[in-house]
Amino acid sequence: MGFLFHYNLFTFLALFSIIIGKANGGGRDCDLFTGSWIMDPSYPLYHASTCPFIEREFSCQKNGRPELDYTMYRWKPLGCNLTRFNGEAFLEKHRGKSIMFVGDSLSRNQWQSLTCMLHSSVPNSKYNLTRAGDVSTFTFTDHGVKVMLDRNVYLVDVVREKIGRVLKLDSIEGSKLWKGVDMLIFNTWHWWNRRGSSQPWDYIKMGNEIKKDMDRLLAFEAALTTWAGWVDSNIDPKKTRVFFQGISPSHYNGSEWNKPSAKSCVREAKPVVGSTYPGGIPQSLFVLKKALRKISKTVTLLDITNLSLLRKDGHPSIYGLGGRTAMDCSHWCLEGVPDTWNEILYNLIL
Numbered sequence: 001m002g003f004l005f006h007y008n009l010f011t012f013l014a015l016f017s018i019i020i021g022k023a024n025g026g027g028r029d030c031d032l033f034t035g036s037w038i039m040d041p042s043y044p045l046y047h048a049s050t051c052p053f054i055e056r057e058f059s060c061q062k063n064g065r066p067e068l069d070y071t072m073y074r075w076k077p078l079g080c081n082l083t084r085f086n087g088e089a090f091l092e093k094h095r096g097k098s099i100m101f102v103g104d105s106l107s108r109n110q111w112q113s114l115t116c117m118l119h120s121s122v123p124n125s126k127y128n129l130t131r132a133g134d135v136s137t138f139t140f141t142d143h144g145v146k147v148m149l150d151r152n153v154y155l156v157d158v159v160r161e162k163i164g165r166v167l168k169l170d171s172i173e174g175s176k177l178w179k180g181v182d183m184l185i186f187n188t189w190h191w192w193n194r195r196g197s198s199q200p201w202d203y204i205k206m207g208n209e210i211k212k213d214m215d216r217l218l219a220f221e222a223a224l225t226t227w228a229g230w231v232d233s234n235i236d237p238k239k240t241r242v243f244f245q246g247i248s249p250s251h252y253n254g255s256e257w258n259k260p261s262a263k264s265c266v267r268e269a270k271p272v273v274g275s276t277y278p279g280g281i282p283q284s285l286f287v288l289k290k291a292l293r294k295i296s297k298t299v300t301l302l303d304i305t306n307l308s309l310l311r312k313d314g315h316p317s318i319y320g321l322g323g324r325t326a327m328d329c330s331h332w333c334l335e336g337v338p339d340t341w342n343e344i345l346y347n348l349i350l
């Protein structure tokens, strides 16, 4: 009886530790996207000063940002730890392969972060940074790894016609540039709310209807549906891994983090404590998740919204492109928050 009991307990514990064991490195049973930020002096993963190609827009320290705490937070998922990013392992795994970010300046933010993370891990390896049209290519020459960026803010097309510029929700010719890439990381959202002079289209086409405007969330959803259809008919999951970057949040409303007097992220120097953002999650994330559920091919959502919502301290504010005359609480300083997006990406492809 005693033996049997111990035997069963042993089997149970062995089984249990297999399940738990899977979670340790950030495996399948651990939710990498729920957790909290903790100060860890072994971060950041690199210093912006060792990354000569960071654009001025993201170079907060060069632009005069005085405090550095925002660079030293590590994302701690609930119930597991992220495996620390290893640039050499990443490059080795992708030898001869291509990776492409497709989207707006938040994609550029993550693309720059990844090239910095990789370059700083092999600082003596040769690289070549070139641009042709909307595509920028960062090649790690010694490894034959290409890390690319295709600037395409809506994923669907804006076409110049007689009546003016038409945003065509059902047309996705821009996808020509995505063929043959081994890993694709898409993103679109921030441009869907643009109006007035910063809106780069005059009409919007949905089905056979051409309109002056429409509900922007519905337009976003229609575009994602077009994109999802492209994924389903063009992606061979054996050849290409597809990710969606998720919705990168902005911080212009202090009421969302219980500081109603704040009209922006300026002088925010600490993340929100804990795992929950008081302001809740943006509507666009629900729309995105709904669209992703309709795809039959495997697309992994890099669900960075919650963890980034907590980082009201991570934006350039007055240390971005426009300097003191501007306020950027949409992009992220580098080094900074997008490094964590890439560290999570790394954990997903290990």
Ligand SMILES: *[C@@H]1O[C@H](CO)[C@@H](O)[C@H](O)[C@H]1NC(C)=O
Binding pocket: 033, 034, 035, 275, 276, 277, 278, 280, 281, 306
């Ligand atoms: C994201 O945050 C919202 C609101 O704070 C919360 O309800 C939700 O459970 C969170 N999701 C994850 C995956 O952490």
Ligand SMILES: *[C@@H]1O[C@H](CO)[C@@H](O)[C@H](O)[C@H]1NC(C)=O
Binding pocket: 024, 079, 080, 081
């Ligand atoms: C995460 O890492 C810390 C420090 O190395 C360790 O004490 C802890 O047990 C780890 N947690 C999990 C769930 O693996």
Ligand SMILES: *[C@@H]1O[C@H](CO)[C@@H](O)[C@H](O)[C@H]1NC(C)=O
Binding pocket: 128, 129, 130, 141
């Ligand atoms: C960099 O790439 C460009 C465009 O592909 C090519 O013409 C050039 O020779 C490359 N330079 C080096 C140093 O590899």
Ligand SMILES: *[C@@H]1O[C@H](CO)[C@@H](O)[C@H](O)[C@H]1NC(C)=O
Binding pocket: 253, 254, 255, 256, 279
């Ligand atoms: C700011 O956030 C609060 C709380 O989420 C909300 O009630 C309010 O409408 C927001 N203000 C603006 C200007 O968006």
